[in-house]
Amino acid sequence: MARVTVAVPGRPYPVLIGQGALQELPRMMRELGASAAAVVTDLTVGGIWGEAVRDALTGLGIHASLLAVEPGERAKTLDGLIRVLEFLEDVALDRQGVVVAVGGGAVGDLAGFAAAVWLRGVRHVQVPTTLLAMVDSSVGGKTGVDTARTKNAIGAIWQPSAVISDLALLATLPEEDYLAAFGEVVKYAVAMDGELALRLERSCDGLLGRSPAALEPVVARCVELKARVVAEDEREAGPRAILNYGHTVGHALESASGYRAAHGRAVAFGMQAAARIAARLGRCAPDLVRRQDELLAAFGLPGALPPVPLPDLLAAIPRDKKRRAGRVRWVLPEDLGRARVGVEVADEVVAEVVGTLAP
Ligand SMILES: NC(=O)c1ccc[n+]([C@@H]2O[C@H](COP(=O)([O-])OP(=O)(O)OC[C@H]3O[C@@H](n4cnc5c(N)ncnc54)[C@H](O)[C@@H]3O)[C@@H](O)[C@H]2O)c1
Ligand SMILES: [Zn+2]
Missing domain, CATH: 1.20.1090.10 (Dehydroquinate synthase-like - alpha domain)
Structure with missing residues (x-):
């Protein structure tokens, strides 16, 4: 398991990356002193991984409720935000509670933004389930929703309290989403890290096969690179x-x-x-x-x-x-x-x- 710290001033947070990292979620919630978890996911991801997440949490005695929104960009709207806020109200999430975003960047941005504005801000934990979310959107604290005309028009910078990237969750991601995310991975390599570029060349086959052994150092390095600039320039x-x-x-x-x-x-x-x-x-x-x-x-x-x-x-x-x-x-x-x-x-x-x- 790799662990990267995002050293934003005043509230550094850990990013755990590895096969089976999800097992660390309950312990992480305990460390945060979370009384309850409001899990926000989408219908696709929730159908596959939702129960596993809820069971892991309730097993440790954390009260967990779950909301599944429409998959993809469709939920990342003001209407979607209202739905999430009403859910937080229904489950009476208080200041000790934590929002847990389980999904790709769309769910992460939506749930993170809901956490930013609910009770003027509660904590959230990101559990990214796409490669794009693992290497990019789950880290850095940008949250928000789209308007009909403008992507990410409404939002806030609201850093998560932890990010848990379980590489096993990538197994069910459609190939198109998986491959497209390498656009961002190659971006980090070419713009910021020649060593990473060499590693990508070397471990291309393992990466294409979604091997956790090949993925872990690559995802961890991308997160480190993003963490470094975010910490400098939130x-x-x-x-x-x-x-x-x-x-x-x-x-x-x-x-x-x-x-x-x-x-x-x-x-x-x-x-x-x-x-x-x-x-x-x-x-x-x-x-x-x-x-x-x-x-x-x-x-x-x-x-x-x-x-x-x-x-x-x-x-x-x-x-x-x-x-x-x-x-x-x-x-x-x-x-x-x-x-x-x-x-x-x-x-x-x-x-x-x-x-x-x-x-
Ligand atoms: N906050 C940031 O810094 C930041 C950075 C980059 C992108 N983004 C945002 O992220 C969003 C895109 O994120 P994305 O590429 O993760 O797409 P996404 O969240 O729309 O997910 C893509 C699709 O994959 C499905 N899916 C997700 N994980 C799965 C899994 N493990 N198994 C099976 N299906 C799965 C989802 O249901 C969805 O249909 C955009 O809204 C973009 O604006 C934010
Ligand atoms: Zn991008």
């Missing part, structure tokens, strides 16, 4: 921007395709664009583009993307001029494991590079 004033590598064009592809592109695949595409921009500007060697392409391809990335007309895609990419106080958002790789944030890129260069790549 509110994303500066260094946390490195986590946006691949996301400038990635987000544009997602929105221009009406969110038909899987996030991880869109990010993989965005990294291909960013690396090509960097090479075009002489900020990295052309060989980096090739190595990153190979690393992505090993996980089937970016793979099939929805066709988006180039003008729509370009129109969705934020331009420097539109950015507040001229702050530039490009994160460009310099070498395998190193990227620079806040680089200015001329619109023509963006258009030229994206034009050669567009799906």
